[in-house]
Amino acid sequence: MSSNSLYMEIYLDILSNIKKGVYSENSPIASERELCSLYHVSRSTIRQAMLLLYENGYVYKVQGRGTYVKPSIFEQSLYKFYSFTDELKKNNMDICNSIISYNIINLDTNLxxxxxxxxxxxxxxxxxxxxxxxxPLMIESTYLPKNRFFKIEETLLENGSLYAYLKSTYSLNVDRASETFKPILPKSWQAELLNISTKTPCTLLERFSYEEDELIEYTSSIVRGDKYVFKVNLSN
Known part of the structure; x- marks a missing residue:
């Protein structure tokens, strides 16, 4: 069998293991020496396979440390009002919402x-x-005034859009919204929930939504910086 066929077979096998989760996101790929031993081929053949994985965006390199599996990146355009759930469902993404906590609170001085x-x-x-x-992509904390939304059905938020629920149940009509973005490092409990290191950069996203010029929703989200990017299209 030619070396060209060998490196392509190895490329496809490693790619299959990445897609099946044998190699998880941001985890290291075995060293060249280990891969040579595993596949019984020369180092040059392994390098050809790894180069193809790199060129096709499946892995990234860390100088002096090796090659790692590149995480999938989700992109959000900011040219219009959007719903996280609705935007990802357009791309047939499988979305799960786990409710960490739900309480009725009194606003403290800070809030x-x-x-x-x-x-x-x-x-x-x-x-x-x-x-x-x-x-896991983000931890989202949402605040809604009880005098506008008397009761929230928790179970309906686990697999659906918050905005869709509020629109159908309370005829919510968001006139405008503003968002701020700030780079942060996650706290230990946030990193644990997001399955990342406390050194992984994240984005603090704050959204203020208004109905007839009255604040109707405030959401503060910790978003994984290695998985989710925000894109703005500018034109004259």
Missing amino acids: SSILNRPKDELFHKIVRLRTVENS
């Missing part, structure tokens, strides 16, 4: 200042872990 609402006003606080294609 009262952020939301420009009276201290001690009652708000729903919903904390969810958003997972896509079996990869």
